[in-house]
Every structure is written in C-alpha cells, then in structure tokens.
Amino acid sequence: MATTMTQATRVNAVALEAFTPSQPLTLGVELELQLLDRHDFDLTPRAQDLLRELSGHAGEWDVKPEITRSMIEISTSVQRAFTPLRDQLRDLRGQMSRAARKLNIAISGGGTHPYQHWSEQRIFPTERFHYISELYGYLAKQFTVFGQHVHVGVANGDEALWLLHALSRYVPHFIALAASSPYVQGVDTGFHSARLNSVFAFPLSGRAPFVLTWDGFGQFFDKMTSTGVVQSMKDFYWDIRPKPEYGTIELRVCDTPLQVDKAAALACYLQSLCRHLREERPFEPAEDDYLVYTFNRFQACRFGLDGDIVDPKTKQRSKLRDDIIRTLARIEPHALDLQALGACNLIRESLTEGNDTSWLRAQRRLHPPMAALVEAAAARWMG
C-alpha cells in the first residue's frame, strides 16, 4: 500500500506554486489544543463533537481538526497589532470553553499531554491524516503534541526566504519562551520543551535548506518531489517554513502556551523582530549560521530560559534569558510602531516569572497527581 502511495505521489507531483504576495508583517496565529476528559483529564477523542458544536460560532477565527481526534486546531484571522489579536484569541477561548463545558470536556494548552499513551490515540478521519498515518505509522500517533504556529506576512518569496534564515538565530528564543512540555508518558523528561523531540523524529523536520531565492527554492522543491519523498509543502516539518499560498513564513517551534495572552505576545514579539530584521538588516544570513543551530536549539529545549546560546556571527556564548533581554531592547522602537509594547512587556515578565514549564513543575510540587496538574493547566487556559 505504501509503495502504491509513493507511486501515486510521483505521478501527482506538482511544481512549487507561486508565492502569493501579502502585506508585510501581518500576523496569523494557529494553536493546537488538547481535548480532555473531565473525569481523568486524559486526552479524549472528541474533536468531532466540538467541531460540530462550534460550526456556527460567531467570530472571524477558524477551528479545524488535527491529526488525532483528541486534538483541535484554531486559527485567527489576519491581524496587525497585539490588542486585536489578543482580543480575538480571548473571544475564541470564551466560545470554545462554553462549547466544551456543554460537552463535558476540558481544553488545555501545553506542548504535550503529561500522561497520554500515544497508542490509545485515534486518527481523525480525513484523507490527509490517513495518508500521514499510513506513511509514518506509529510516529503519526506519537505526533499527538501541541504547538503554536505563527504566520508573518511577507511581500515576496525572496523576502520570505531571507527572513526565514535571518530568524534562525532567534529560534531558541521562541522555544524557551513558549516551552510548556516537560512531561511525557507520565515522567518529567528534564526538558523544558520535550515536544520538539517528537517533531524531530520526522524525516523532513529541522531546518530548511539554505536557499535565499524563490527560484532556487523552486529547484530544490522540484528535486524533492521528483524523488517521491514529498508531495507538497505540507510534507516539510521544518522549524520555519515558507507558506506560498498564504504569502507568509510560518514559525513552528513554539509549544502551545497555557494562556492565550501569551500566545498573542509571542506572535507580536516575532512580528517586532521581523520588522527589526527587515528594516535594519543587522546581519546577512549565511549557511554557517547553522553550525550552532542544533546546539542552540537543544539548549533551549533542554534548559529553557536558563540555556546557553552561541551567537553564530560573534561565536560568543551567553544565557538565553540575557539574549532575549538584549533583543527586546533592540526591537522596542519597532514594537512601539506596531503597537506591540504590551506584548513585549508580557515577554519581559515571563523572563522573571519563568515559562509555562516552570509553572507546570511548580503546580506538580503543589498537587502531586498528574491529573490534578492537567486540570490546573486546563483551568488556566479556559479561564
């Protein structure tokens, strides 16, 4: 069957679509959320119930299924500033929470569910999810992890690729700030973001190839599709990837935060950073920037804000928390212009209070049963 599918892939392989221009620095946020049983707070396969209940929702946001039936994905409309984005996320959270209470389920953020067993997960019945399940086998169910994806609008494909590679230096910031997945299969992994270890198991994950023009990227894409390994851009699970149909680049390294305000703040921190990079061009991205990429990424996943980061240009090592503080200072004028100062303040606060992983570990010390921890996390998300 897998062979048949690969052959079909070769026949159906299509060229890379043209990059749709979009208004630079516009934003869109996607959040993958956990659906929980109110009795034991384990994951529960109730996505179809919730989708049906939300089918007539009032709001410009969208809600759709994810790979397993215990997950759901929500996405905002195109946004430009922190306050409207946060307000839309709050509205979305309110409507979803009401629907969930009606169905006797809870909803939570967090990058992993602390004690779900991947083998009990059930694939959502769509053609694409069945294709992924067939192709990747148990990895598909192990992919029951929950991330925040942020789309940033760019004017054209070349700019998208330039920004994508320039941002690679800051990827650890987002991993550490958003980290909310210390527990996997009932144990504390010691990582701040264990979720990314699950993503790393996929063959087409990690960093994008160092190509700076859309034409060059098209050639790379053609080579990949001709091998039959990929069918579309969706098959790349890179940390940051271009999204030509939306005219955006998509940052995919964040765990889903435990609160929607944090999700909005992370998105607007990225927006301000992109503006700083676009307008000031503080450095030119280079292939050698990736020499330290995996090390920095690991440090952020493992130690969170206390991890080290090596500057790919200066080769200097510093604490991630300090690097974020310096970055916040540099991007502040841009945040001011983008009306994102509130977001930067929230980010600054989380540097002192700790990320969501720190909060989860503190809760675990207070309320030892894992189910109590998940219930507390759900209460934090649902409000």
Next chain:
Amino acid sequence: MPTVSQHIADWFVSLLRGPLAGLRGADPVLGLALVVLAALVLASALHKRLRLPRLLGYLLVGAVASPVVLGLLQRTDIDPWKPLIDLAIAALVFELGTRLRPRWLLDNPWLAASSALEAAMAAGAVGLTLMALGAPAASAAAAAALAAATSPVITMAALLEARPRGQVAERLLMLSAINSVLAILAIKLWPVMAHAQGLSAPDSLTLLANASVVIFGSLLLGLACGMLLDRLGRLHDEAATMPVLQLALVILAALLAIAWGLSPFVTLLVAGMTARSRMRHRLTVEPYLGSAGAALTVMLFVSFGVLSTLHEWHSLWPWVLAIILARLIGKGIAIFATARPSGLSWRQATALTLALQPMSSLSVLLVADSFGWRTQLPGANASVIQALLIATTLMQLSGPLWTLWPLKHIAAEYGDDDDPSNEGERRGT
C-alpha cells in the same frame, strides 16, 4: 429410522444427564460456584472467538443454569449469595457515582431536560400502552416506573469492559443514574396511586412523608459516607489500601441504608459523587473496586442470568413486546427531540437511544430481602408484573449487546478498525 445426527444428540444428552443430575442435587453454594467457573470459561471463549462482551457469557451461563433451561439452580438458590451480590452492585453503583459530574447538568441544561424527558417518556409510553392493552392502571403505572430505568449495573460493567471514550458513553452513565433514581422515587410513590385505585395501602400523606425520608435520608447518608471516605483517605494516604477503604465504606453505606430503610442505590451514588467532589484526583477508583469486586461482578451477572424468567410467555408476549417497544420509542423520541440542542449528532442520538435499552430490576433488588421482589409491589396485577419480569429478562440478557454494539458501531467510541496505523496490531505483529 433414526439418523446419525439423532444418535449423536441422544449420546450427548445421556452424557450430560449424569453430571446434571448430580449438580441438581448439589449444595446450591457449590452449584453456583461451579456455574461461575463455567461462566468464566464460556465468556472467555465468546470474547475471543466472536468478540462478544464477556458479560454476555456470564449472563447466558446463568440463564442456561436457571429453571428456564436446565434448572441447575432455582431462583431461591441465589438468596444465600445475596449479601455478596448486593456488594457487587454496591461497588458498581459507587463507582458510577464517582464518574458523574452534576455540574454538567448546569453547563448543559438541555442534557438535564433530556434526562428527565427520556425517563418520563419511557414510563409514559409503557404505562399508556399497557393500559391500552387492558392492564389495570395502577399496575401499568408500576411497570412504567420500573421500565423508566436503564440498568446502571449493566451500563457500568459494560463500559468498564470496553472502556469507550465519548459523548454517548458519558451521557449513558448520567442518564442511567438519573432514570434509576427517578424510578426509585416513582416506586416509592407508587402506593399512592395504588391507594387511589382502591388497593390496600397506607394514606397518601404517610407515603409521601416516607418517600421524602427515603430520598433525603439517602442523600444525607451518601454525603456523610463520601465525606467520611475523604477524612479517612487523608489519615490513611496509601494508594495500596485505598481500594480496601473504599470497599469498607461501600459495605457500611449499603448496610446502613438497608438498616434504616433508605435507598442503597441513592446512598451509594451520592457517596461516590461526594467522594469524587471532595477528594478530586486523590480518589483513584480501580474498576469494580479491585479484583475482589471483579470476582463478585461475575457472580452478579451469573445471578442475573439465573433470575431469568419466561414463565407465561405464551400468554403474555403481547404485553412483553409492548413494554419493550414502547420503552424504545419513548426514550428514542425524548433523546432525538433534545439531541441537537444538547450537542448530539443524529448518529450519537441513535446510539444513545439503543444503549439506554438494558432493563434493570435493580431499583427494587437492593431493598428486597430476597430476590422474590414482587413483594415490593403489593396488590399489583401479577400478569403485568410477570410481563415486566419477562421484558426485564430479555433486556437484561441482551443488555451488554444493547450497550456496546451502538457504542462501537454507531458512535465509534471504541475500537478503531479503520485506522491504518493499527495495521500491525490487527496482523498481530
């Protein structure tokens, strides 16, 4: 001239006759123990070969051993086991209580409406149909009240066996608890109607006061037992002994309720809900309250089978059929009427309607001194009650199928045969 197959059949019967005659003469306790062993073997075979619920095997072996088929055990043979069987029921009802979240009824008022409506519609449909077929009104009302209940024991045990996760399974638990409580309340109030019909009964005010004492007393006792479990759990914070503590509390609650003339069902249900609400995630309830409870559950289901009756089936079948169909239609109309506003799809409504069908004699079982529970309804028409008993037998024996088949094949709340990533599991690799 006898055929080869007839020879084989005769040989088989003669082979069985010796041991069966021996078993009939055996001590009833030993007899039931042997039947329980046979039930375990058959249930395992049914589950492995035909993927049928194990509970069905227990029920069928009990029914085969009952006077209806082989007559190995009489209904009265079960009486010595009653305290243990009561304990098995009590453990399941307590567990059901721990699974309920009353707050859900406030979060979803349409669910509350659905719960009341399906019990009322089932009772109404059964009562009116029986009266239309010539049953006396008071006796039809008694049958209607009992027919409103879905067996919470079959529901809980079936869900523990299959472990479905979803909207239908959760509603099934909530609705079977509510319709059983309503049935108990109706049975307590039934003598008022019997009195109005000229049957012998105390005056209405006394009966109302008695019913109120039973309900509120059971509530208070359940609250107290749940709170006691919480306190003892704090003093004795060891996971290993928690099932023992829970079992002890369940026995205490059931015995006190019986001694004080309260409803053990309501008491245990409230005790479970209170314990869950106060202890939150400190309360870990093992299925059937542990392995001892699981063993008792096998005995319970075998006993349900032994209690089967088809006596007077030939003359009562129109009433039996009327009870089963009217109940199905009554519950179905209520569930479908409230499905969409309460958040159910049509498929789920179909599954829930079917899963609500297993019938229960539980509402009177726990308060009766013996399993001859007709005595609980003095003056009721014997034929109506016998028709109800036959309907209960049929819907009890087939109960696990009514519960689990729609959950799997209509609501898809367990099993995942269409999931390609399960290919390895299906091949046994």
